[in-house]
Amino acid sequence: MARNGLPTATTRTTGSAGGGVGESVPRPDGRLKVTGEFAYSSDLWHEDMLWGRTLRSPVAHAEILALDTTRALAVPGVHAVLTHEDLPTAVRHYGLEIPDTPVLARDRVRHHGEPLALVAADHPETARRAADLIEIVHRELPLVTDESSALAPDAPLLHPGRTDPHAAHVPHPNVVHRQPVRRGDVAAARRRADVIVRGEYVFGMQDQAFLGPESGLAVPAEDGGVDLHVATQWLHADRRQIAPVLGLPEELVRMTLAGVGGAFGGREDLSMQIHASLLALRTGRPVKMVYDRAESFFGHVHRHPARLRYEHGATREGRLTHVSARIVLDGGAYASSSPAVVGNAASLAVGPYVVDHVDVEALALYTNNPPCGAMRGFGAVQACFAYEAQMDRLAAELGLHPVELRRRNAMSEGSTLPTGQRVDSPAPVAELLRRVRERPLPPARQWETSEGVDVRQLPGGPSNSTHGEGVVRGVGYAVGFKNVGYSEGFDDHSTARVRLEATGGEPVATVHTAMAEVGQGGVTVHTQIARTELGVSRVILAPADTRVGSAGSTSASRQTYVTGGAVRNACALVRERVLELGRRRFGAAEPAWLSEELLLADGKVVTAGGEVLAGLGDVLGGEAVEVERAWRHRPTEPFDPHTGQGNGHVQYAFAAHRAVVEVDTELGLVKVVELACAQDVGKAVNPLSVTGQVQGGTAQGLGIAVMEEIVVDPATARVRNPSFTDYLIPTLLDTPPIPVDLLELADPHAPYGLRGAGEAPTLSSTPAIVAAIRDATGLALRRVPVRPEHIAPG
Template sequence: MSERTLQEQKNLRKLNQASKDGIGGSTLRPDGTLKVKGEFAYSSDLWHEDMLWGMALRSPHPRANILSVDVSQAVKLPGVYAVLTHEDIPGAKFYGLEIADQPALAIDKVRYHGEAIAIVAADHPETARRAVRKIEVEYEVLPPIVTEEQCLHPEVHGYVHEPYEYKSHGYGNICHQQKLVHGLGVTDEVRAMADVIVRGEYEVGMQDQAFLGPESGLAVPAEDGGVDLYVATQWLHVDRQQIAPVLGLPEEKVRLTLAGVGGAFGGREDLSMQIHACLLALRTGKPVKIVYARDESFFGHVHRHPARLTYEHGATRDGKLVFSDARIVLDGGAYASASPAVVGNAASLGNGPYVIPNVRMHALALYSNNPSCGAMRGFGAVQAAFAYESQMDKLAAALDMDPVVLRQLNAMTEGDVMPTGQRIDSPAPVAELLQRVKDMPLPPPLDLAGPDIRVLPGACSNTSHGEGIVRGVGYSVGIKNVGFSEGFDDYSTARVRLEVIGGEPVAMVHTAMAEVGQGGITVHAQIARTELGVEQVTIHPANTEVGSAGSTSASRQTYMTGGAVKLAAEAVRQELIAKGRRRYGWTQHDIELVDGKVVSKSAGVLVPMVELLGDEAIELTREHHHRPTEAFHPETGQGFGHVQYSFCANRAVVDVDVELGLVKVVELTAVQDVGKALNPLSVVGQIQGGCTQALGLAVMEEIIVRDGKVRNASFTDYLIPTILDTPPIPVEILELPDPNAPYGLRGVGEAPTVSATPSIVAAIRQATGIALNRIPVRPEHLTGTL
């Protein structure tokens, strides 16, 4: 047997042992097999024998005054139980994730194409559709405010929201802005220090989360006058905080339970159908189910902010950065959603993982009559990374330097200071990540005489047989924060119970964490096994009967809710050992729980846990708060704004058919520091998934909006990567512990989405010699047919 085979067997045994013991093992996800076989129950599968179907009437206009709404014909339709408008809302008219600026149903105007105006409950979905078509709305159509120029001149083009409505947030059509000044800022004197200056203007299109499970849920009226909502979401408690005031109910009468989630990526952080289903259920006294069709899903959730970015970088002749001067304009669309936080991320992370002594940054989000934008994987850092990494390549070319060497020369490391003034106090191996990704083996050269035509750009459509194909290689690195920032009290709650069931000690973990496919329930079970020394762990359904777990976003759940599970399990362990000390008088200080037994390293097995527990259960709840952050100063951007940073480096290899403008990503390599891989298999899956979503943004994914109207609200016209588009994604993991985090872990899911897109575009540039400044890159950008 070869030495390599022996090592592989050792590694496998190590993984199996870790899997049995808890963290560090690649434990399989309990929902994985069900999902692959099509047997997993998603929220769209919810059913109640007496339920009605809900549906919304949506505006065909991006901007209009509503002159009248006539529901009389819809109400008369047999099988219709209710037709509601804003006049039927019993409580608050507005809600919002950060700013309550969005009406539950449009009142006197519509602000985006697809805004909900009325809702219907009927005994069959087709009846509901017919009723929606019978609602008559009279509009005064107004010119939409959709461009940056129009948004910034409301005195000419008007306001998306009248200025008196939200005086405390921005001004005019500016939803939120953040300025940042570091060092000397950018002055004439600073510019004079640079030997080489490069400037670039960049644009990022509107990307959709494109989750496969549409928005859906079931609202069931309760005997106490409240409502039980079963829904696919990312944050049960903040949903309830927004829903209850609109229903005119106290929060304790609005109970949410997580239903099966078919992907999220930020798109379920805002409300979609939740309020509408609850309103209809309470009005009719019957359960109401709402399931969006795919086109309605494009209208019913927020998207990634499209952006226009202007950057200027100066450097010395030897490649040391002198200054960065940047402006980032994000289109937030009709309502605020998470735009303020996205702006904060774009500004604070917008100069990348580089040491730059002098910085000036201005980031802002605009209100417009385009679709609302909010949270999406990467959250403001994605748009900025495309710009600053493009600038690094441009600067390397101007200096005639290797682009990787230039990045390494300016790479931040532990102890360096961010442009916000925050010192990096955990590992930041940026230069090492770049070196490792550069040193990984390249794929073999393209063999045009090879037998498999599918490896060629466009060859699956029989458009190419190898003519005019050029290969390119590109590199990039990115930075992303982990957890909620800017003074938000980020915390999560976990309840852990230990008892004897069927003659074995069993742990139960109860949190409100939304499992959206990230594998959190698997990690929670691993943590409980590790801390309590038991094999059997059950996960309680996530609901609002336990304290908030925060959102499944910001790469925070393993850090925050995993941290809470760890604290609660540790408390249960301590209570069990204290019980043993009281009963048996133990004096040892080296007591642990191992394989269902209470064990002392010095004295051996003290007692089986089953015997110590008996008929009693130990149940404790704990909250995990990360160390406090602070808001950025509005004018200087200074402040300890983020709790943790995550870094990833990528290398992309692409083949480009320069005649047809077609791109084939041949390989997309990633190297990432994860602090501690609690589940290595899931970590690799997260990195590969993040890279794939970044590939979509690089070369295909964009919601096309013309004059405020969405033109491609379907998976026929909105393209996402398939298995034929997704290349091999080799992943190398570094584990450099963060001393401030549970187990030393570092959030994983977003960093590769931030860093991978620029590497793909860099590779296309290298292959074609075209200075690409917009994503996604389209065939016409490569063939000069614009």
């Protein structure tokens, strides 16, 4: 079905002209990216630079008795070898929420791949050889690998003597954080239920698998500080954690965002930032560090694997009576963002449905497994897989179409969440489901062509494992919702500096933020907002760095909302000042300056009626108007630690999927034929870009549905597949057409009415695919990824 180059996605534009909000403006960094000139963090080079290398623990849990670096130091070309002993200050731990992660392990390692020592050398091979020569003397300790070993009365404690804010309320020191959500009377509601379904679900450990490896360049400065060029999601949070370890005031840690090759949550925590800085300050030379793919699997946190136990009750009419759930997330050895992931899992546990009687408990464990933290969807993904499976089972019990059961229980604007929070913006759950359901189905048996069987359209693809034998089609639906922005009372803000000046008589806007562009297109959006707000065509983006205030994290679907909001706000302030300047300059001579409502459009000051008063160049003259201002979304509240009640979230994103799959039922191989998505984005600030976000998120949900999983050996807690040979992400032959239907129901509280968009599609894609596989096979399939042997064990 070649469509001769026309984008397949449904897009809508508002008709505003000139590259502003609502248009599919091309990326400002696009040309550099297609010519190979865009400088990613692994592309950096500096005269005299050294290469850094990390030695990592070969075992998951051990007491470190000694690290002998003598032989490593003797290798010609080695300039430094650092261990815990060499750290310059008493601050030797870092962490996003809880500083529990050692910069370099001292006397104990808690997970496979934990950093032990650093080497700087003149060539990566020299550094690698030297690191291999460091002798580790260790004694292995008993492992904590799951809930039962973590919560046993005599369990080894991962972090004895905890003093973090969650320590006081957790039931066991190996629980990082626990959040109940209780509403109504579940026991009474259960008695009213005509149908009850119970199930336990398992969600495997997913990796962000961004393609650009952890990397960067640290350059020691003459003032004793360090200039750090890295790929990260939040410059200022990095700096807050880095500076104390280096013993430097924050202003001497100057950070600049290098090109980021994808993130998806995996760059929220630090990786090589402190290590490269330590080596640079020690050697007095610039130090470059680039992880290889194997090290990358140890260099960042993963999506929490989870066990989820659910009970859903409903009346014969298909109304939910109650939901109870227990969600156990494996946080691994260090806290990372586990507490916030728990908050999301708990508060979003029942999905986008109206349920008056709820009893939910979510918790994260400390174990000796790899640390887990942020990944696209952040706690909402695991829950969505489970509650949507439950909804399908209820529908089957009640003899209802899965979409019909969901429609009858769908939340909408005005609904109350189990946390007691009222939904005060559009919540088109039923409409999204209707849209994906009503799409025509892709034709059957597309593999039958005039030239015979096209195996590429069959499960197994070119591997030629079927010519249609055993192949059964299935269709599945799912819907999910995700909070946008940081929740639970966090002071979630961003900062923008906007400057307007005339260059050669032409007005030019410069936008400077510390927002991490990780591929999402935030930079494009900033140019669009500046054009719309300031009526200029030329917009320059200053590099993201720490010379401007914090932009917060490129996480939680928040940047278009929050940094976009900050840019819009700063533009509005600039506009006011420019108009003020004009009034001062021209108001006396031309009364319209004082009497009319004035706008900036097409590089001019115009009245609301369209009369041109002056060119911006004339208004500005030689002056530049510049504003830097922080901007916040409306505040949220923490959840009550016992009941989970509270207005914890600021906004929600909604997406629904319909998956069509073909399953080789004898071999258990799956071909996803189509993965249609409908999503409400509030306002498509850049339709092409937001459609790309929806498709990309959808594909990551496909990955965990049928192939992706970090496999940890339960006997050793060692990762068995740290490579792209055995950690498989979808290829072009695995990923089907992803038609996208965008709704734009404005959220009145958000800039331009927009909704954060990046994460929601990652939620519902996975359960829709698994529902379709269940439809084709009749199997229960309670675990993702679904592997061939789960469908056809033999």
